Amino acid sequence: MDILIFIVSMGALIYGADFIIEQSEKIALKYNISHFVIGATLVALGTSLPEMAVSMSASIKGSADIAVANVIGSTIFNISLVLGVVFLIAKKISPDRDLFAKDSAWALFPILIFILMGIDGKLSMVDGILFLLLMGAYLLFLIKSNQVEEVEDDEEAEFSWAKSISLLLVGFVFVIGGADFAIDSAGNIAREFGISEWIIGLFLVAFGTSLPELMISIKAALKNNADLAIGNIIGSNVANFTMVLGLASIVNPLNVDFSTYFFDIAAATIVSLMLVFITANKLYNKSAGIALMVVLALVIQNTLA
Template sequence: MDILIFIVSMAALIYGADYIIEQSEKIALHYNISSFVIGATLVALGTSLPEMAVSMSATVKGSGDIAVANVIGSTIFNISLVLGVVFLIAKKVSPKRDLFAKDSAWSLFPILAFILMGIDGKINFVDGILFLALMAGYLMFLISSNSMEEIDEELAKEKFAWGKTAGLLVIGFIFVVVGADFAIDSASNIARDFGISEWVIGLFLIAFGTSLPELTISIKSAMNNNTDLAIGNIIGSNVANFTMVLGVSSLINPLNVDLSANFFDIAAAFIASLMLVFITANKLYNKSAGIALMVILALVVQNSLA
């Protein structure tokens, strides 16, 4: 029964986030906010809503391991699975934007900050403030560098109606909040029933589920040859996952971090981020890079099952 509840809860999270993203874009368009600002803020942050909801709920319930593992796992999935799939299915990957010079370093800053903050075994209130400041810096950088454009052109053609938009926003937030609550309870029960640690549940089951919005958006973008959006969404989402998700969660309760016990998974997330920098620096946007990223995911899975 818990497995069924978990699946339904994750579906509610994903659909809720989708509603919020779409309706937020409509509001921004109605008030003539530039498409760049919409894309740079709403889409990347919107696809991180499931991670945010799950991690905050886990923190409130005292399941800090799930909150941290969710972010580490999402980083691994976003780069190794999502970006790997993009490279494998896209006919041609040739971003117009210089992703190495302008964006790739941002995939490393948050995880380096996480490792440094976790040396003392906790991500505390002050660390949370610093994470949120890093997110603010990232958004300012995006705006000043006239970054990626992520608006849905079909969405821009639709008529704006406050009643419908407000209603769907409310539904979206209800789905996200309620879905996160049930997802944490069911995931914890599954972990206890099968003798699996909350870290592993967060790293795989929850992280994979909360990465589905990024996977969906990036695959759709790759199939439409909009690889700037696909890669930009992954970088932006990873920044948001560390800075917003861990930042806000640590403001609620300090998060315990065991760097030595979870060394392999944290190292995998760091290596995946480093590979993203290497790929963008050398413009290795090809199927070989996709396979290499998939290998990282396979190693993480093998290590956890061993």
Template structure:
């Protein structure tokens, strides 16, 4: 029963996040906010809404392992699974923007600083604030960079639709309700599943919840790759992982300090750093090829083998 509740609650969480992103985008377009600003802030942060809701809910419930493991697992899966499949599916990837200097290099800041923050065994509210501030710095950089180079995906259908405040507010409310309730039940049912099968909450967060919260990126990125927009997928994953490590972890820690068991989490922390370095290497050398996809999927296999064998 808990597994059914988990699937339904994850669906509600993802569906609610989609409502919030769509209607927020609709409001921004209504007020003539530039597409660049929408792409640089709203869409980048919106894709991490499921991770944020799940981690904050876990933090409130005192389930620190699940809150942190969700972010680590999501970051690893976004790069190894999602981008691995994108590289395999896409026939040709020719980004119109330097994804190394303008994007992926920024991932190194929170990814390298996070392990240093948890050497004392916990992530404090101050640590959370500093991580959160890093996303602010990244957004400021995007605002000041060359707007003509930005790869932005704005729903063309939204531009054509007549704006309706009543409908938009109603859907926003529905979205927030689905996200809050979905996150709450997802964490509760996941914890029950962990107890029932004798699996640690760390593993549940690392695989089950992380995979569920990565589904939006997976579906959108594969669709973009099939449409010849694989470069957009890479940009979205970079933005999502940046938001995961800074905003999601930061928000969870500011809600309630997170205790972290370094002995059980060290492999996953180092794997997240390693797979991030792989992405930076790929973008720096423009290795957008099927071979890179195979290498990333091999990392995914190593990750799953270690997690399930732990």
């Protein structure tokens, strides 16, 4: 029964996030915001809502391992799986924006700051506030670096404030409700099968909460909109470490066991470094996609061994 509840609740999370993403993008396009900035802000925040809801719920319920593992696992999945798939299926990727010069540091800063903050074994309320300030700095940076693009007339003609607000509210209800049930059922599954909450959070929950990023990025890649896809991943990872862990640690201080989970945290750091390397050398191709998928396979094999 818990497995069925988990599947249904994850579906609610994903569909709720999809409503929020779609309407947020329409609002952004109405005001002529660039595709990369849309991907790195509204779409990224929308796709990070499942992680945020799950980690905050886990923090409230005292399941710190699920709260932290969800973010670590989502970072690994977002870069290795989501970007790996994007690079494999996209016909051509040539972003208009210089991602290395402008954005690569943001792919690495959050996890390095997480390591520095958590080296004492705990993420406190003060750490959470600092994380939120970092998110504010990232948003200010994106606003200043926004490159305005023209919006098609039919996009604006289809826009309706009443419809957008209604679907946004429905999306939030689905996300919040789904997160609550997901965290309860995931904990029950872990106890029933003797699996640690960290493994449940790292793989089962993290994979589920990464599905919105995967779906949105695949859609963007198929439409040759690489800027939105890559912006979505960078922005989602920033949001995961700053807003998700920030809010979760403000709600309830989180314990972080670096010695036990060193490999998984190191893996998240390595894939972040790979993203910086890819943007620095403009390796937006199938070879990079295969390399990322190989790393994911090694992480899964090592963790489950």
